[in-house]
Amino acid sequence: MRLAVRGIIDRAFTALTALSVVLMCFALVAVLGPMIWRGTGAVVFQGTVEFRKMQLSIFQRGDPSSLEKEINQAEHIRKVVYETIDKFKRGIDTEALTDEARKIHREFGKELRYKDVSIDEYTQLRSISRDLRNKLENAFVCRDIEQIRENIEYVLKYENDTRIKGTRAEDFFRLAKEFQKAAESTDLSRYYEYAGSLAEVEEIIVKLLRPKPGEPVPALVRLRYGATRWDHAQKLLDNLLWIEQWVEKEPGKPLVKVLSPRAEQFAGTIIEPLFDYVPENLTRMLKPRWTFYWQYFIDDNVNSHYFGGIGPEILGTLVITLLGMLVAVPLGIISAAYLVECASDNFAVRIIRMCINTLAGVPSIIFGLFGLAFFVLFLFPVLGFESKPCILAASLTLGVLTLPVMIRASEEAIRAVPQTYKEASLALGASRFKTFITVIFPAALPGILTGVILSLSRIAGETAPILFTGAVALGPIPKSIFDSTRTLSYGSYDMAVGDRLAMMVPHNQYGMVVTLVLLILGLNTVAIILRSRVFKKLKGR
Amino acid sequence: MTKQSNNQMLKSALDVKASKSVIEPTITVQRIKGAADESNTEKCQCAIIRADQFSMYYGSTVGVKDITMDIYPCSVTAIIGPSGCGKSTFLRSINRMNDLVPHARAEGKLEVDGQDIYDKRINLVNLRQQVGMVFQKPNPFPKSIFDNVAYGPRLQGVKNKSKLQHIVEQSLKASALWDEVQDDLKKSALALSGGQQQRLCIARALATKPRVLLMDEPCSALDPLATGKIEDLIEQLKSSYTIVIVTHNMQQAARVSESAAFFCLGELIEYDNTSKIFSNPSKKQTEDYVTGRFG
Numbered sequence: 001m002r003l004a005v006r007g008i009i010d011r012a013f014t015a016l017t018a019l020s021v022v023l024m025c026f027a028l029v030a031v032l033g034p035m036i037w038r039g040t041g042a043v044v045f046q047g048t049v050e051f052r053k054m055q056l057s058i059f060q061r062g063d064p065s066s067l068e069k070e071i072n073q074a075e076h077i078r079k080v081v082y083e084t085i086d087k088f089k090r091g092i093d094t095e096a097l098t099d100e101a102r103k104i105h106r107e108f109g110k111e112l113r114y115k116d117v118s119i120d121e122y123t124q125l126r127s128i129s130r131d132l133r134n135k136l137e138n139a140f141v142c143r144d145i146e147q148i149r150e151n152i153e154y155v156l157k158y159e160n161d162t163r164i165k166g167t168r169a170e171d172f173f174r175l176a177k178e179f180q181k182a183a184e185s186t187d188l189s190r191y192y193e194y195a196g197s198l199a200e201v202e203e204i205i206v207k208l209l210r211p212k213p214g215e216p217v218p219a220l221v222r223l224r225y226g227a228t229r230w231d232h233a234q235k236l237l238d239n240l241l242w243i244e245q246w247v248e249k250e251p252g253k254p255l256v257k258v259l260s261p262r263a264e265q266f267a268g269t270i271i272e273p274l275f276d277y278v279p280e281n282l283t284r285m286l287k288p289r290w291t292f293y294w295q296y297f298i299d300d301n302v303n304s305h306y307f308g309g310i311g312p313e314i315l316g317t318l319v320i321t322l323l324g325m326l327v328a329v330p331l332g333i334i335s336a337a338y339l340v341e342c343a344s345d346n347f348a349v350r351i352i353r354m355c356i357n358t359l360a361g362v363p364s365i366i367f368g369l370f371g372l373a374f375f376v377l378f379l380f381p382v383l384g385f386e387s388k389p390c391i392l393a394a395s396l397t398l399g400v401l402t403l404p405v406m407i408r409a410s411e412e413a414i415r416a417v418p419q420t421y422k423e424a425s426l427a428l429g430a431s432r433f434k435t436f437i438t439v440i441f442p443a444a445l446p447g448i449l450t451g452v453i454l455s456l457s458r459i460a461g462e463t464a465p466i467l468f469t470g471a472v473a474l475g476p477i478p479k480s481i482f483d484s485t486r487t488l489s490y491g492s493y494d495m496a497v498g499d500r501l502a503m504m505v506p507h508n509q510y511g512m513v514v515t516l517v518l519l520i521l522g523l524n525t526v527a528i529i530l531r532s533r534v535f536k537k538l539k540g541r
Numbered sequence: 542m543t544k545q546s547n548n549q550m551l552k553s554a555l556d557v558k559a560s561k562s563v564i565e566p567t568i569t570v571q572r573i574k575g576a577a578d579e580s581n582t583e584k585c586q587c588a589i590i591r592a593d594q595f596s597m598y599y600g601s602t603v604g605v606k607d608i609t610m611d612i613y614p615c616s617v618t619a620i621i622g623p624s625g626c627g628k629s630t631f632l633r634s635i636n637r638m639n640d641l642v643p644h645a646r647a648e649g650k651l652e653v654d655g656q657d658i659y660d661k662r663i664n665l666v667n668l669r670q671q672v673g674m675v676f677q678k679p680n681p682f683p684k685s686i687f688d689n690v691a692y693g694p695r696l697q698g699v700k701n702k703s704k705l706q707h708i709v710e711q712s713l714k715a716s717a718l719w720d721e722v723q724d725d726l727k728k729s730a731l732a733l734s735g736g737q738q739q740r741l742c743i744a745r746a747l748a749t750k751p752r753v754l755l756m757d758e759p760c761s762a763l764d765p766l767a768t769g770k771i772e773d774l775i776e777q778l779k780s781s782y783t784i785v786i787v788t789h790n791m792q793q794a795a796r797v798s799e800s801a802a803f804f805c806l807g808e809l810i811e812y813d814n815t816s817k818i819f820s821n822p823s824k825k826q827t828e829d830y831v832t833g834r835f836g
Binding site (some may be wrong): 418420421422423424425426427428429430431434438439442443537538540541 | 568636641642665666667668669670673674676678680681682683684692693696697728729730731732745746749
């Protein structure tokens with residue numbers, strides 16, 4: 001080959017290798033970057049006053065007195081929103097108004113019975129009350145503003161009746177006046193439109209600013225607090241201000257999403273200024289502050305990861321990983337020692353070796369099924385344990401999963417120890433066992449630690465083997481190795497395919513995934529440092 | 542080089558050696574200085590290593606065949622011969638290191654200190670502690686100098702720290718390494734130079750207080766300076782230990798040994814005093830080898 005051509009090929013090869021390294025780095029950044037960016041959002045974010053409220057009442061963290069000051073300040077601003085909505089509702093929520101009218105009538109009747117009135121007067125007042133109630137009901141249900149005015153005027157005529165003054169029936173007039181005001185300011189022909197949209201608006205406000213003062217506290221914890229994260233609040237604000245509509249822009253083509261401001265729907269009503277008030281004052285209503293929620297790694301979760309942290313998941317992953325290593329590493333080293341030192345090169349041993357190498361490539365779900373069938377269903381009853389998935393079964397399954405990798409790495413490491421060490425040791429009178437323990441094993445340690453590192457990563461991240469043998473999505477913190485546990489890997493899977501609730505807290509999904517990646521990275525780093533120290537000591541530096 | 546000048550060279554080497562030696566042992570029964578752990582007044586004339594029609598096979602290949610020789614205590618015996626003639630095989634048979642080779646089979650009798658070492662009841666551990674070995678390439682363990690030398694005594698069960706310290710010091714002094722390493726015994730053995738490592742291996746072998754020291758081409762991987770130091774060491778050690786040294790280097794054999802055995806193609810051709818082997822060998826093969834006609 002001519003020299004020039006060879007030079008070109010060399011340079012092309014170098015360029016290709018450099019390009020592949022660049023591509024790999026790029027892929028790594030592209031995959032890890034967003035994950036880490038979003039994942040840190042689970043720990044470092046802008047937390048609102050609702051978040052601090054939640055921390056105080058559920059986890060007993062924070063300063064009650066300063067929090068109370070904050071809450072009062074926020075409530076002051078929020079009151080405007082609540083009141084406006086209530087007022088508007090009363091204007092259009094005819095069912096409630098009708099109920100209230102009926103209530104007033106009933107209570108007036110009760111009141112009359114306790115008062116000292118003659119039968120005639122009682123009957124008269126009752127019929128007036130009934131009349132007023134019916135007129136009000138008519139006013140509430142009709143859509144024509146003229147008719148409403150008529151009915152209201154009729155009701156208000158009785159306002160100065162002395163018999164009614166000071167009684168419950170006075171509320172009739174208050175109701176009438178309020179309704180009149182609301183009716184004047186509302187375009188009642190668009191009642192149904194309002195009703196639907198108002199329900200949405202209310203829902204969003206409730207999600208943003210819960211709880212409404214005066215209402216009973218909901219049983220579900222996550223419904224007791226408003227938006228705890230500022231980014232979540234921003235999303236809700238967007239939903240509040242804009243309506244999504246799917247419109248057919250061109251016939252025959254797929255529908256196009258169009259955003260229209262919600263304020264237009266409520267144009268002319270008292271609600272309309274809200275759509276300016278809320279965005280302007282949201283910071284004062286929620287008081288967002290940069291929070292470093294490091295307890296995320298310790299706290300248990302609340303209401304399916306809506307609040308709280310991933311502490312139990314981390315614990316589960318750590319426990320299962322360490323127990324799995326405890327199973328795989330000693331067995332792996334001893335098996336490798338046997339294969340190198342004691343096994344003769346006959347057919348049986350060759351079959352065993354082939355099996356070990358094949359097992360290294362078996363899909364992990366097969367190991368999961370094996371673990372279920374062998375450990376949970378067969379072995380545990382035989383040993384007298386309860387036949388249910390638990391940490392022990394999961395660890396055993398994962399240990400068996402990485403045993404081939406461990407055996408392979410250990411075997412290579414032990415074979416790589418120079419034969420001269422073995423000879424020197426034997427020549428000094430050591431037995432073969434002593435030789436292995438004191439000379440060969442320490443010399444093979446770096447290679448064995450490589451196997452440990454590989455096994456560690458595999459075990460910590462595996463999901464399929466623990467699906468049936470020990471992992472659950474939700475459950476209590478395990479008290480012994482005979483309980484099931486939650487893990488980061490299974491939790492990530494569960495949240496990804498889970499219900500809408502999980503979709504509302506995407507930061508949690510990212511947080512779990514990033515924690516798993518960082519955990520594995522951390523364990524690997526420790527093992528790598530350990531290995532390099534052993535290696536340096538072996539080389540005499 | 543002519544045969545004459547070769548012989549002259551060897552003779553001059555032997556002369557130098559002769560002026561240093563006190564006794565010239567021969568193969569026949571003779572009063573010789575006693576071993577290290579016997580008092581000097583007691584004289585032993587029994588061979589410490591006795592081979593009687595000893596053969597070693599690797600599968601069907603012959604290693605050595607029908608070796609008959611006696612090696613006496615407190616002497617240096619050199620085993621010389623061309624490559625592949627069975628020198629290392631015979632040496633390694635003495636402390637049963639050939640057991641490591643698959644399909645190795647021994648026939649005949651090989652006695653160390655009166656005991657047939659290929660007897661089924663022999664205690665291998667004890668044998669290897671009595672018969673130490675130093676290998677061709679220095680192979681200290683990847684541990685500290687102290688741990689290397691203390692390895693043997695620890696195997697023997699010595700746990701007392703001060704006792705170990707004493708043994709280590711003695712062994713390192715015996716192998717002329719103490720002065721160079723006494724400051725830092727915790728240093729890794731792999732940080733020493735080649736010659737120092739080999740002396741460390743000798744110290745390690747001496748730490749178990751063996752009767753016999755087998756050396757398989759100990760200086761072939763070392764430079765001349767280190768080689769000289771090792772040869773001086775052998776000179777010092779021979780008063781207390783029996784040394785059997787396999788060497789490719791005939792001049793070295795002439796320098797250090799009193800008796801020499803010439804092996805060729807697995808058979809013992811001639812075994813006699815070194816001076817006789819090099820100046821006036823009885824077999825033609827021996828003469829051809831020592832004069833450099835083949836090998």
